[in-house]
Amino acid sequence: MNILYETDPEFMERFDAFAKQEVVEEPGQELDDTTRYMAVLAALLGCQSVEMYKFVLADALGSAITPVMAKEILYQAVDYLGMGRVYPFFAATNEIMMDKGIKLPLEGQATTTAENRREKGTAAQVEIFGTEMENLCLILLKAEIYSDYRVCFCFFRFV
Structure with missing residues (x-):
């Protein structure tokens, strides 16, 4: 993107003002x-x-x-x-x-294991969305409408 400061300086002047000042400093939206x-x-x-x-x-x-x-x-x-x-x-x-000199891989951050990720994923959903979520997941799982992949992957699959 740095090349744009050379090839399109007027555009970048306005873009920077918009993205780095106007949007960032908009009252009530910070x-x-x-x-x-x-x-x-x-x-x-x-x-x-x-x-x-x-x-x-x-x-x-x-x-x-x-x-x-x-x-x-x-x-x-x-x-x-x-x-x-x-x-x-x-x-x-x-x-x-x-x-940037950051050593990879980063230190592990996992808070779940393969054995407890489903349980912890469901608990996270209940904490975020309320207790109705636990019952809803069970009902939908039994009806084979809902996959527990969302529990495993979206909530605590990788962390």
């Missing part, structure tokens, strides 16, 4: 840097913008996002976007981290 970077990185994953993701991740790792946080955003994206869409972002993330 986000702390960590939350803002997490949202931007997730959005870039969702729209498949690998090059912009690399640019933002390099900036985020230098200020508000830890390597563990960046990896967790990436891991959670697999649950919603699929590995095929997220795979290029693994390479991009690892490239940026290695360029």
